[in-house]
Amino acid sequence: MTMLSRVAERLYWMARYLERAENTARLTNAYTHLIMDLPRDTQVGWEVLIQMLDAEPVYTKRYRVFNEQNVLRFLIADQENASSISNSVRAARENVRTTRDVLPEETWEHVNELFIYTQETAEKSIGRRHRYEFLEQIISRCQMVNGLLMTTLFREHSHRFIKLGHLLERADMSTRIIDVGAGAILGRAETNQAIDPLLWGSMLKSLSAMSAYRHKIGPLVEPNAVVNFIFKEARLPRTVYFCLTGILEELQPLSNNGDAIQIVESALQKLTRFDAENMTLAQLHQFIDQLQISLNQLDDAINTAWFLPMQS
Template identity: 60%
Template sequence: MLSSVAERLYWMGRYLERAEDSARLVAAYNHLIMDIPRAAELGWDVLIRILDAEPLFYQHYRVGNEQNVLRFLLAEQDSSASIPFAVRWARENVRTTRDVLPEETWEQINELHLYVSDAAEKSVGRRNRQAFLEEVISRCQRVNGMLSSSLPRDHAHRFLRLGHLLERSDMTTRLMDVGTGEILKRNGTHEAIDPLIWTSLLQALSSFGAYRRMIGPLVEAQQVLEFVFQEPLLPRSVAFCLAEIRAELKPLNNHEKAMRTLARGRRKLGKLQPEHMSREALHAYIDEFQALLADLHDAITASWFQPDTP
């Protein structure tokens, strides 16, 4: 397989996962904001912080209010943090790799792109927002389901999965970093609504039902953190994603650098003990873990997309 094709498949996986995860995040927060008292709200700008898009956002907007944040995330075509941007680039990467993907892939991703292009601007207001987000999630799942059921388990599948899994790990750690920081810094104020916020974090990861079935009905900080980071059976946990990344890397030639970086990440993950960590220590831990994910991306890029780079 050409390195350029492998790279496009990898980024297709990343952008498609980013579009779905961003839609889940906004939908979960949209529900949360309706359930908690106004005085206890986190503010809409928390979504910008989760996506690490503050510098870009404040180039165009002065205030992180609901209208500005939702326009930035749902309607801006050229914002790298927006759903339309992620969908457009997922489509572009499919367009240039159509010969290694099932025929239906182009049709479905193009339909997703056309839908987002048509409906994004109208989704900023509350009337159409939730329907738009649910449709984006459903269409992303449709593409992923079709690929899962019909794409041969060859190198094309491996690079697509690597992008998909690495993006999911990155989004999960960002969400938990900012979300838990916002909760823990309250120091007891509005603590009655903290379970609602933890529940919203789980819903943003499509993991609330799994948590209740595997852990129990009480949604508490330590259990949520351990579940989202370390549960090996949860498809959206960091532990599950890293194990699957390892499985996809093993059959590839020249995987030594990426496997070493991945091993560092898995060792780091095993050291997480949220019950013994302060808010500052937890934030530092997640920052270091995100740096490891960035190193893994760099190792994958150097090994297969730029193999001749010294």
């Protein structure tokens, strides 16, 4: 089965933008609840959310301080932030609009309804009064679309490029959360046995991994165990290892896949040797930097192999 490269690219980015909107909503929701539970003098601020999304250069051009109102506007409704929930949903809708003929009929209806809901309620949801309901709606509606695609889409190249987009975006977000989150917690001058478990628990909740962690590891939320779990657990769909093995599976049937497969296999080899117990914070940060470089290289390889116009 063949597919136009521009269609494959739009499906890939539709999936990435849907995953980005859902992940940003998850992260924002978990962090909002965490901030409200912490003592006022706790050294954790709203700038952590911006750092996790690697958006400081864009943010500082528009806002002077990292307070709750500014950060939440930037993440939820800011039209100048290409990765805001509002813009991610808009971009996903545009990619669905131009690929409707290869998607289940209901896809356009659900994504268009998500877009309309976001446009009508995003700005009103910056404040705490409506924020929780808005973020829960974004999460549930994105999951509904993804569930529709995964349960009704014909298993051919359309499904393959959608899964590649979902899994790559999810792996990228998981590494960012661990990188900045661990740095913010472990890099503080003093540990706090009462507060630190809340911080690590919030990281798990932002990835919907708390129940799985307790099932596999136990009730105690410990730093090294959390990091190893999010990176190496093979049976949880939101871990880096699960995402990379899923990507490898989808790459196998494609032609011209050599460069992309080599990048994924190299990253998986590094993951198998990874153990947070034997790393300093600086070494952990360096490892994650290398992993994120691999994810960027993988995106470039996918783009070059299947999306760029062929050179004559």
